[in-house]
Amino acid sequence: MNVSPRPPLPQGPYLLCDDSIRPELPLVDKAGRLLEGGARVIQLRMKHAPPREALAAARAVVALCRRAGAVCLINDRVDLALLSDAHGVHVGDEDLPPEAARELLGPGRYVGVTARGTEGAKAARAAGADYVGVGPLFGTTTKVVAAPVLGLEAFRRVVADSPLPVVGIGGVGLSNIASVAATGAHGAAVVSDALLAQDIAERVRQLAAAFDSARGTGL
Numbered sequence: 001m002n003v004s005p006r007p008p009l010p011q012g013p014y015l016l017c018d019d020s021i022r023p024e025l026p027l028v029d030k031a032g033r034l035l036e037g038g039a040r041v042i043q044l045r046m047k048h049a050p051p052r053e054a055l056a057a058a059r060a061v062v063a064l065c066r067r068a069g070a071v072c073l074i075n076d077r078v079d080l081a082l083l084s085d086a087h088g089v090h091v092g093d094e095d096l097p098p099e100a101a102r103e104l105l106g107p108g109r110y111v112g113v114t115a116r117g118t119e120g121a122k123a124a125r126a127a128g129a130d131y132v133g134v135g136p137l138f139g140t141t142t143k144v145v146a147a148p149v150l151g152l153e154a155f156r157r158v159v160a161d162s163p164l165p166v167v168g169i170g171g172v173g174l175s176n177i178a179s180v181a182a183t184g185a186h187g188a189a190v191v192s193d194a195l196l197a198q199d200i201a202e203r204v205r206q207l208a209a210a211f212d213s214a215r216g217t218g219l
Contacts (some may be wrong), residue, residue: 002035005018005107005108006088006107006109006130008098008113008165009041009071009110009131009165009167009186010040010041010070011181011186011187011189012013012040012187012208012211012212012213013039013040013041013186013187013188013189013191013194013204013207013208013211014034014041014043014133014167014187014189015034015039015041015042015043015074015178015189015190015194015204016042016043016044016045016073016148016189016191016194017030017034017043017044017045017061017195018041018046018047018131018191018195019030019045019047019048019049019057020045020047020048021191021192021195021196022172022196023048024194025195026074027044027046027049027057027060027061027107028056028057028060028061028064030200031044031061031064031065032063032064033061033200033201033204034194034200034201034204035065035068035070036101036200036201036204037038037200037201037202037203037204037205038204038208039068039070039098039204040070040071040113040127041071041072041187042061042065042070042071042072042088042111043072043073043075044057044058044062044072044074044075044086045075045076046058046071046075048081054077054120055080055084056082057096058074058077058080058081058083058084058086059083059084060087061186062084062085063086063117064102065087066207071087071088072088072098073086073088073089073090073110073112074086074088074090075089075090075092076089076090076091076092076095076096078091078100078105079090080095080103081105081153081199082104082108083211084106086109087109087110088105088109088110088130088167088179089101089105089109089110089112089114090111090112090113090114090133090140091111091113091114092113092114092135093114094157097127098111098113098124098127098128098129099127099128102127102128102129110130110131111127111129111130111134111166112129112130112131112132112133113127113131113132113133113170114132114133114134114169115132115133115148115208116134116135117134117150117158118133118157118158118161118162119127120126120163121134121158121161121166122162122166123149124164125163127166128162128214129164130162130164130165130188131164131165131166131167131186131214132162132164132165132166132167133166133167133168133169134143134150134155134159134162134166134167134168134169135147135155135168135169135170135171135189135203135206136148136149136150136151136160136170136171137149137151137152137155137168137169137170137171137172138170138172138176139152139170139171139173148153149202150170152180152183153178153198155168155180155183156183156184158211159183159184159185160184163191165170165186165187166186167185167186167187167188167189168180168183168187168188168189169189170183170189172188172189172190172193172194172212173190173193174193174203174206174207175206176209177190177207177211177212177214178210178211178213179214180211181211181212181213181214181215181217182215182217183212184215188207188211190207193207194207203209
């Protein structure tokens with residue numbers, strides 16, 4: 001029985017609002033365009049913003065997401081998540097341990113964890129996580145990942161065996177998001193394919209339509 005005070009993370013595209021892609025476009029503008037396209041989950045990733053700028057951006061993006069009824073997660077930074085009233089955090093291999101993130105955030109916010117397989121998903125659940133981002137699914141140039149490409153078949157097995165909802169990460173875009181959805185994945189993280197699109201909002205709509213059409217079909 002689900003006794004979590006947190007509702008399940010919305011299914012579908014999981015959009016990253018990243019300060020390293022199109023840095024000339026302010027983060028709040030990127031978030032606004034993602035939300036215009038119907039984004040239901042946004043992860044705010046700020047690797048280059050100075051602390052005060054990062055806090056201001058986090059507060060602005062969280063406010064936009066809350067008005068739109070979307071979930072906003074902060075990458076890595078539990079302090080920024082608390083100060084901006086974000087819905088939660090996503091922590092990776094070298095970030096704050098998920099147990100510590102849960103301790104600081106309490107029971108009412110999301111904690112997502114990067115995992116490389118089923119054992120990582122089980123450990124994440126034991127640590128109090130709500131979902132896992134599993135990958136890299138495909139080759140990606142957005143960030144350097146010290147892990148081999150998983151591929152769809154291995155990913156499908158992780159989805160089937162994971163005790164937590166699984167979000168596919170790494171190299172996901174319009175050309176392959178349907179194949180990720182067909183594995184039964186809860187979501188698919190998209191970064192550059194959305195933010196580099198000429199019309200960001202329209203690309204988000206296309207991604208959502210592709211994911212929804214193939215969700216759990218097993219194709």
